[in-house]
Amino acid sequence: MDPRLGTRFVFLGPPGAGKGTQAALISQALGVPAIATGGIFRDAIARGTQIGKQIGQFVNSGMLVPDKLTNAIVAERLKQKDCKKGFILDGYPRSLTQAKALDTYLLKVRSPIDRVLYFKVEAPVVIERMGKRRVCSQCAATYNLVSQSPKTEGLCDKCGGALVTRSDDTPEAIRKRLTVYEQTTKPLLDDYGKKNILDVVNASASVEAVARQVQGLCLGTS
Numbered sequence: 001m002d003p004r005l006g007t008r009f010v011f012l013g014p015p016g017a018g019k020g021t022q023a024a025l026i027s028q029a030l031g032v033p034a035i036a037t038g039g040i041f042r043d044a045i046a047r048g049t050q051i052g053k054q055i056g057q058f059v060n061s062g063m064l065v066p067d068k069l070t071n072a073i074v075a076e077r078l079k080q081k082d083c084k085k086g087f088i089l090d091g092y093p094r095s096l097t098q099a100k101a102l103d104t105y106l107l108k109v110r111s112p113i114d115r116v117l118y119f120k121v122e123a124p125v126v127i128e129r130m131g132k133r134r135v136c137s138q139c140a141a142t143y144n145l146v147s148q149s150p151k152t153e154g155l156c157d158k159c160g161g162a163l164v165t166r167s168d169d170t171p172e173a174i175r176k177r178l179t180v181y182e183q184t185t186k187p188l189l190d191d192y193g194k195k196n197i198l199d200v201v202n203a204s205a206s207v208e209a210v211a212r213q214v215q216g217l218c219l220g221t222s
């Protein structure tokens, strides 16, 4: 690893951009944790902490967890020992308010973000990727027609239920989700751009090609 490139990264991009996959690869290469808010929410809820109980109320009712709570739980996670060497934040911050809270916290502990990678992906690519996802109408098990197809076409391996496309995976729903995502993250990207720490990854490319770009940016290799 080239130490000049840093060990503290933020990966941004809409669902379907493949940033989770890339975050896992870089996390392994650098020996730093990949942190996604969904994961720490689930963890806090499972541990039954004070903050976990509050988050549980929002998650269970299908509501967005407010910025204040999200910022607090991310800061708590970053205090843990395994983040000393660095971290990859996957999908956080997602608004300017969250970014400011993160900056304030990291400034306090004197460990600012090194680079922000934005996984830019075209709508047709996400639509194609999401179009391969199927979910069991009975037990909610998930499948992917390319990488994880069921043994019998259209039927769940576990319970035999019919496999369906999730209603939020329709092309119209995906397009709408992408537009909303771009609108909310635009100010954030402008801000990181001004600070000269933003890189844009062409996430419409194949997993291998995206991995090469990300490795070049985070590890100095390709």
Ligand SMILES: [Zn+2]
Residues within 6 Å of the ligand: 136, 137, 138, 139, 140, 141, 156, 157, 158, 159, 160, 161
């Ligand atoms: Zn099933």
